[in-house]
Amino acid sequence: MWIEKRRFPSPNKRIRLFSVTYLSQGLKVKGLLAEPAAPGRYDGFLYLRGGIKNVGMVRPGRIVQFASQGFVVFAPYYRGNQGGEGNEDFAGDDREDAFAAFRLLQNHELVNDRRVHIFGFSRGGIMGILTAIEMGSAAASFASWGGVSDMALTYRERKDLRRMMKRVIGGTPEKVPEAYGRRTPFDKVGSIEAPVLLIHGEKDENVSIEHARHLEQELINQKKSVETWYFNQFTHYFPPQENRRIVRDLAQWMKSR
Secondary structure: OOOEEEEEOOOOOOEEEEEEEEEEOOEEEEEEEEEEOOOOOEEEEEEEOOOEOOEOOOOHHHHHHHHOOOEEEEEEOOOOOOOOOOOOOOOOOOHHHHHHHHHHHHOOOOEEEEEEEEEEEOOHHHHHHHHHHHHHHHEEEEEEEOOOOOHHHHHHHOHHHHHHHHHHHOOOOOOOHHHHHHOOOHHHHHHOOOOEEEEEEOOOOOOOOHHHHHHHHHHHHOOOOEEEEEEOOOOOOOOHHHHHHHHHHHHHHHHOO
């Protein structure tokens, strides 16, 4: 299952953390795995991080926060990070790292009845959409929190990311529209079978709420199950107390699907 699984220091004695290595398209990719220590079987939770490289890197405390709600959580670092092989390419071929991680969670010995939920934060939102499309009815639910849905819109909105995006994706949306189109799969959302939850702050300047609204409308057009939790007072980062409350509410939403 795992090529390598090593204990990782956990800030919570009720949650076991592991640094793991797994295969994606033949590449050795790294990730962080969290398991509740209490005996039992749990739903799986695929945590798809935001950012790229060391920006937005997976935080153990965040993974433990979700695992404490009663999930086996797996968070890929994506290829090329933390000693993994290959090169991250911003929802290009590195989407396969999410697909492989989902399948590993399905087969985890503590995961109940192969039930795995998909969660994406920020750039992880587009990774989550792609994974929900790929997995179809196998996904128990999909939640996107402050998530990207349109890569060309990200290029237009984030001047600070343009140099990186041109380098990683191969150019601007005008020069390589097919590369941006491949990363903006609105034409394939009809393949999503999982219920969808969109969480977004209306004051978000990192990922505008237009990403959530566009995805919401596309899902409605396809007659898919979509629920929205929009917060007019919040940015990309929610206050700690509200964050904890929404994590609890999100866990309940997922488990009820």
